[in-house]
Amino acid sequence: MPDAGLAADGSIDYFNEWYPVSFTKDLDKSKPHRFVLLDIPLVIWWDPNAKAWRVFEDVCPHRLVPLSEGRVNQAGMLECGYHGWAFSASGRCEVVPQQGKRDTPRACATAYHAAERQGLLFVLPKPLPPALLTKGGTNPDLAAALAMAVAEEARIPLVPELEEPGGKWLSQDVWRDLPYDWSTLMENVLDSSHVPFTHHVSMSNRNVIGAYDLKLTTPLTEEGFDGLWKTGPRAGKLGPQSTTFKAPCFMKHRLDAKGFASLTVVYAVPMRPGKCRLINRNVLRFGNPVPELIFNLLPPWWWHVSSNVLLEDDQVFLHLGEEELARRRANGLSHSQVCYMPSTADTYVVAFNRWLQRFGGGGPFGGADTQFVEALGARLSRQQLLDRYSQHTESCASCQQGLRQIAAVRGAAAAVRTLAGALAIFCAAVAVAAAAVGAPAAALGSLAAPPPAGVLGVLGSALVRCAEAVAGPLDPSGAGQMLRAAAWAALAAGAAAAVAALEGLRQRFYEGVYPPPRNVSAKD
Numbered sequence: 001m002p003d004a005g006l007a008a009d010g011s012i013d014y015f016n017e018w019y020p021v022s023f024t025k026d027l028d029k030s031k032p033h034r035f036v037l038l039d040i041p042l043v044i045w046w047d048p049n050a051k052a053w054r055v056f057e058d059v060c061p062h063r064l065v066p067l068s069e070g071r072v073n074q075a076g077m078l079e080c081g082y083h084g085w086a087f088s089a090s091g092r093c094e095v096v097p098q099q100g101k102r103d104t105p106r107a108c109a110t111a112y113h114a115a116e117r118q119g120l121l122f123v124l125p126k127p128l129p130p131a132l133l134t135k136g137g138t139n140p141d142l143a144a145a146l147a148m149a150v151a152e153e154a155r156i157p158l159v160p161e162l163e164e165p166g167g168k169w170l171s172q173d174v175w176r177d178l179p180y181d182w183s184t185l186m187e188n189v190l191d192s193s194h195v196p197f198t199h200h201v202s203m204s205n206r207n208v209i210g211a212y213d214l215k216l217t218t219p220l221t222e223e224g225f226d227g228l229w230k231t232g233p234r235a236g237k238l239g240p241q242s243t244t245f246k247a248p249c250f251m252k253h254r255l256d257a258k259g260f261a262s263l264t265v266v267y268a269v270p271m272r273p274g275k276c277r278l279i280n281r282n283v284l285r286f287g288n289p290v291p292e293l294i295f296n297l298l299p300p301w302w303w304h305v306s307s308n309v310l311l312e313d314d315q316v317f318l319h320l321g322e323e324e325l326a327r328r329r330a331n332g333l334s335h336s337q338v339c340y341m342p343s344t345a346d347t348y349v350v351a352f353n354r355w356l357q358r359f360g361g362g363g364p365f366g367g368a369d370t371q372f373v374e375a376l377g378a379r380l381s382r383q384q385l386l387d388r389y390s391q392h393t394e395s396c397a398s399c400q401q402g403l404r405q406i407a408a409v410r411g412a413a414a415a416v417r418t419l420a421g422a423l424a425i426f427c428a429a430v431a432v433a434a435a436a437v438g439a440p441a442a443a444l445g446s447l448a449a450p451p452p453a454g455v456l457g458v459l460g461s462a463l464v465r466c467a468e469a470v471a472g473p474l475d476p477s478g479a480g481q482m483l484r485a486a487a488w489a490a491l492a493a494g495a496a497a498a499v500a501a502l503e504g505l506r507q508r509f510y511e512g513v514y515p516p517p518r519n520v521s522a523k524d
Contacts, residue, residue, distance in 0.1 A: 012222060012248055014038060014364040018156045019249060020120040020267050020279050023173050024053065025300065027121070028397045032078060034058050034068035036271045038125055038364050042112070043068040047089045049076040054089050055123050057110035061085075061093070067109065078109070090131035090142065105130035113149035115156060118163075119173070120267075120279070122156050124149055157250040159265055161283060169263075170295050172282040174307040176392045178315070179380055182249065182276035183356060183363055184322045185268040188314060189251050190243065190352055192229060193345035198314045200518035207524065210235030212345035222359040223247055225351050243348060247355060248364075261285045273365045273375035274322070278311070301402030305508045308388055312512040315385050323376055329368035386512035393509045403509055410502040417495035424488035431478035431485060 021035050021044065029046035036042065041058035043066065058066045060080040070081035077086040077094055086095035091111035093102045101107065108130040114123050128149070129141040161169050178185060188194070193212050200206040211231040218226040224245040232241045238257040245251050253264040263283035270276055286292045328338040335353040356363060366372055393399045 011361040012359055014248060015125050017248055018122045018124055019269050020122050021269065021277070022121050023119055023175060023279070024116055024121050025119060026175070026396045026398050027053070032068045032070060032072065033395065034066060037123060038270055039272045040125055041066065042123065043078070044121065045072055045078050047076060048072065050089055053114055053116060053121050054078070055112045055114040056087070056091055057127070059110070061107055061109060091128070092131035103132060105132060108132065113146065115153050117156050118158055124152060157246050159252065159263065159281065159283065161263060167285065169283050169285050170292065172284070172303045173300065174280045174304055176278050176308070176311055177271070178276050178278050178311070178391070179274070179385055180276065180318045180322050181274050182268040182270035184318055185266070185276050185278060186251060186352055187349050188318060189266045189268070190245065190348035191346070192233065192241070194314070195233070198518065199310060202309050202313055202517045206518070208235050212343060214344050214347040216347065216351055220351055220355055224355065227348055227351070245348070245352060248360060259287045270364050273372055274377060280307070299402065300398040304392065304396065304399055308508065308512055309517065312386055313516045313518065316382060319385055320379060323373070323379060326368045326373045326376060330370045330373050382514060386514060388512055389510045399509055403506065406502055406506050410499055410506070413495045413498040413502065417492050417499060420488045420492035420495060424485045424492055427481045427485035427488060431481035434481060435478040
């Protein structure tokens with residue numbers, strides 16, 4: 001069905017396309033989740049009865065409050081937190097505690113068809129008919145709409161390589177809600193020539209660029225385009241790189257290098273004007289088992305935290321730059337009129353913007369006019385732009401688990417630091433006391449002799465006997481206990497360093513750093 005996603009005028013129908021909204025491993029099944037897709041507020045929730053994810057409009061038909069602020073009740077229904085109205089998997093209202101008519105379209109939640117594929121939850125943002133039953137106990141309109149939606153699952157934009165039997169592809173999965181438009185994200189990931197400069201130090205080198213001999217290998221159609229970068233990244237050291245743009249939101253780079261193959265897959269999911277969700281899959285196939293072993297040992301949250309630096313390399317200037325671009329285009333100018341792109345390095349960016357005008361209607365929110373500029377809203381502060389917690393961590397089950405694990409290990413390290421520090425002080429005190437009790441040459445048995453008179457002697461004897469009870473026989477010279485004190489002190493210092501390192505790691509879940517690595521590196 002090549003034209004299934006087209007509107008009557010031949011342009012793409014964005015509401016008849018599939019969009020991934022989340023990796024299912026990052027969704028918490030115990031609670032509903034809110035997400036905005038194409039300016040539609042959605043609630044994603046786990047149906048424990050059918051063991052499947054459900055997606056409704058995040059609006060209760062009763063008083064229009066968000067259903068995502070409710071809960072999944074013991075009956076396995078989504079329950080509104082305001083008055084307790086409850087909805088079954090199809091959106092049918094099953095419970096009105098205050099009584100009243102339920103068998104009416106006005107009482108139904110608006111449901112959307114969702115499908116889980118390759119570890120992602122995809123949504124088709126076309127509302128299904130109200131889930132009402134006729135006298136015969138069926139709903140032919142709903143059944144027909146569901147059958148059509150199931151048939152349309154064939155158009156879900158998947159990664160073909162992950163379907164290969166025995167392919168041994170490993171996927172490093174990352175997502176983040178970005179403070180710029182989906183079209184800005186798509187331009188950015190199609191553009192390979194920015195990588196050495198924007199991501200200098202963090203992943204590339206601005207002194208190694210090579211030739212950007214990009215070209216399209218297929219005609220530009222409503223479905224997208226394919227292209228080839230013959231030289232490839234790292235000045236050709238890794239070989240050619242192919243690219244696929246599958247409209248409207250899928251992009252894939254493929255690189256087959258010596259010893260490994262890699263795919264960079266990006267879904268640019270439009271949320272609202274000036275905001276999108278990046279869903280990124282860095283898919284690798286190794287020729288050596290050692291990198292594969294290391295890859296599998298690292299938890300998902302480690303990849304999420306590590307990827308934030310790369311995303312923040314261009315976050316600030318993309319957020320600011322898209323407003324400038326939109327303002328200039330709002331005067332009736334085309335993308336090519338406001339942007340000077342004389343190089344073949346811009347081949348894919350030019351092709352994407354041509355697709356956007358010819359087949360994309362300027363985008364799901366309309367073209368770059370004054371209304372679009374207003375919808376972008378005020379520009380965010382640098383602190384807001386680098387807010388990792390609200391853009392990712394808060395809604396990611398994997399990162400929430402990571403924070404709990406870090407807190408547990410940090411707490412244990414802090415306890416070791418305190419205990420080891422106390423034991424170091426104790427052992428040092430015992431060593432001093434042992435030296436005070438007996439002469440350096442005294443035999444160990446002399447510790448049993450009557451202690452010297454005075455408070456110091458009494459305290460020293462008490463400490464020595466306590467130390468003997470805890471740590472065994474003591475060296476009257478105190479040298480042995482001083483060595484133990486040094487060992488405990490070293491352990492306390494190591495634990496303190498671990499606490500500091502874990503606190504630094506914890507902070508990486510919350511906020512990014514500025515300036516970016518490329519601007520602080522001592523290397524040219």
